[in-house]
Ligand SMILES: [Ca+2]
């Protein structure tokens with residue numbers, strides 16, 4: 001964990017430098033960029049951190065120019081064949097629980113789910129919680145860390161995850177809708193309570209599927225909140241190259257909750273084996289998915305490339321959304337079985353993940369689990 005934390009501190013330092021010019025000491029800028037003062041107040045509670053950005057290399061260098069269809073993950077997942085079966089449908093809503101998302105980007109605005117309880121008759125901006133769900137004017141999503149109805153992303157990772165789900169250029173399930181939920185601040189830090197509130201908010205919005213890309217220490221309340229959501233929750237193994245099976249309560253939660261509806265994902269890279277950062281464990285990590293050097297959108301709509309188990313989890317959630325679009329009758333257990341049995345066996349994963357395999361969209365859609 002120490003190694004991971006150091007890495008994250010490095011990232012945070014970069015973000016502080018980037019944000020200082022915008023912050024001017026105010027608590028929030030335009031509802032999107034949260035300053036250090038808010039981050040410090042979070043230090044009092046138990047912390048949950050993001051497992052997403054492995055490096056900021058892409059923000060410093062030229063953005064990758066490769067079309068997503070040429071990327072290795074597209075081929076490994078057999079997306080072309082999968083898309084002949086389905087691209088998802090509008091009835092399906094995925095809650096993206098992370099740092100929020102800039103849903104106003106051209107690639108996302110058409111795919112954000114609207115909360116009908118806050119729409120019409122001026123409800124959108126009347127500063128009243130019209131649907132009594134605890135969030136004022138949450139027309140699109142919420143920030144459960146700041147307890148506002150504004151889910152805009154001050155980090156990038158949440159927007160990136162949403163782009164891997166639904167954006168026309170980078171999304172694997174472009175026909176489904178998403179609910180942006182910020183449970184972490186701009187630095188990728190939040191509290192157990194903000195994460196639990198995010199899960200409850202996803203349930204209140206009728207999410208069919210949840211992606212939860214956070215990790216922290218053991219917490220019974222968090223594990224219970226995952227089970228309370230009932231729908232499948234795709235979550236991360238984490239980025240510290242650790243064996244989660246050998247860590248007990250000292251390991252990463254919610255990956256170690258063992259919730260019946262959780263799908264725990266680690267990351268592979270272009271050469272097929274476990275990525276050099278992905279955590280593993282045949283008892284707790286269900287499968288692996290491509291999660292190294294993947295292109296998507298940051299919160300400014302720029303193309304960036306990220307590595308991390310959050311990236312692999314977003315990819316798995318997208319494929320899960322395709323499967324649920326085709327098989328809305330699947331239980332959370334059956335969906336997980338489809339993803340696992342429909343994975344490609346990879347030698348290097350045999351003693352690393354429960355399925356021994358890497359996500360395959362076409363096989364997950366066609367495998368028989370009944
Ligand atoms: Ca509301």
Ligand SMILES: [Ca+2]
Pocket residue numbers: 118122123124125126127128129130136137138
């Ligand atoms: Ca309102």
